[in-house]
Amino acid sequence: MHERESAARKSTIYACERDKTRALTLQQMVRIAGAEGLVTIEACQDFLRVNPNQPPWNGVGALLLDPSCSGSGIVGRDEVLEVVLPREAVIEASKPQSKKRKRKLPVETGRPIMDTPEIPEKTPFKEDELPVQLSTRLTALSTFQLKLLLHAFEFPKARKITYSTCSIYAQENEHVVIKALDSPIAKRRGWRILQRHEKISGMKAWEIRGDLQACREVSEAEDVEKVAEACIRCEKGTKEGTQGFFVTAFVRDGEDQAAQELLEEEEEWEGLSDGSDGS
Numbered sequence: 001m002h003e004r005e006s007a008a009r010k011s012t013i014y015a016c017e018r019d020k021t022r023a024l025t026l027q028q029m030v031r032i033a034g035a036e037g038l039v040t041i042e043a044c045q046d047f048l049r050v051n052p053n054q055p056p057w058n059g060v061g062a063l064l065l066d067p068s069c070s071g072s073g074i075v076g077r078d079e080v081l082e083v084v085l086p087r088e089a090v091i092e093a094s095k096p097q098s099k100k101r102k103r104k105l106p107v108e109t110g111r112p113i114m115d116t117p118e119i120p121e122k123t124p125f126k127e128d129e130l131p132v133q134l135s136t137r138l139t140a141l142s143t144f145q146l147k148l149l150l151h152a153f154e155f156p157k158a159r160k161i162t163y164s165t166c167s168i169y170a171q172e173n174e175h176v177v178i179k180a181l182d183s184p185i186a187k188r189r190g191w192r193i194l195q196r197h198e199k200i201s202g203m204k205a206w207e208i209r210g211d212l213q214a215c216r217e218v219s220e221a222e223d224v225e226k227v228a229e230a231c232i233r234c235e236k237g238t239k240e241g242t243q244g245f246f247v248t249a250f251v252r253d254g255e256d257q258a259a260q261e262l263l264e265e266e267e268e269w270e271g272l273s274d275g276s277d278g279s
């Protein structure tokens with residue numbers, strides 16, 4: 001087996017979901033996808049409360065952040081085709097059969113293994129929201145989104161982070177990205193944006209990039225264009241047939257000096273407390 005492939009097979013995906021109902025949905029979708037052996041679901045786990053320096057989190061190499069957002073990019077129910085979630089029978093039928101077992105599985109039993117549940121976000125987007133209400137909500141959301149991103153920056157072994165929203169607002173997108181890049185933790189740990197030319201081909205070729213004007217609203221950096229170019233936007237109502245979406249990625253190279261120092265400091269403290277608390 002190829003070395004990278006074998007390493008990937010040994011990896012575990014930890015999926016944090018704070019909401020109990022959504023964690024159940026996640027569990028069902030993981031099972032239907034046949035990924036139970038790969039994914040450990042941390043149900044009712046607030047990501048902000050996990051300690052990046054404790055196992056298993058101190059071994060995490062990559063994070064995918066898809067936080068709660070305004071949902072302003074989501075196309076209304078009456079505007080799109082119905083999306084049907086996978087059914088177990090269909091998935092089973094599409095799996096390659098072993099040569100010995102020629103027996104065919106039923107292609108469709110008609111009974112979905114799960115209903116397609118309503119998954120309301122806690123903060124649904126309201127088209128008729130007043131500007132003041134919207135602004136207050138965006139401030140709260142973007143504060144939370146930035147907090148999440150800065151927390152992700154703290155994982156000592158992490159080298160890649162993706163950040164995505166289904167929001168059309170720069171406040172939740174480019175502004176969060178620029179504030180994150182300007183943060184002391186990003187600078188200390190060497191986090192930078194994954195530039196357009198470094199991205200995989202599809203992401204590199206996608207024409208709709210981040211909003212440069214919006215980037216300039218919060219950054220005076222000369223190379224702010226690179227940040228805008230490194231962001232990907234999808235718009236609703238365009239020929240691409242997408243919803244409103246935003247995604248970008250952060251990377252860093254090399255050893256994490258700060259994390260190593262922190263670990264050493266913690267070990268020293270643990271050593272001290274062993275002797276002093278009498279336990």
Ligand SMILES: C[S@@+](CC[C@H](N)C(=O)[O-])C[C@H]1O[C@@H](n2cnc3c(N)ncnc32)[C@H](O)[C@@H]1O
Nearest residue numbers: 016017018019022045046047048066067068069
């Ligand atoms: C935009 S949804 C994305 C969910 C999933 N990626 C999907 O595409 O269906 C954001 C999810 O993050 C969860 N969430 C929000 N804050 C969280 C936190 N602090 N820790 C863990 N999960 C959180 C919400 O409950 C919600 O299910």
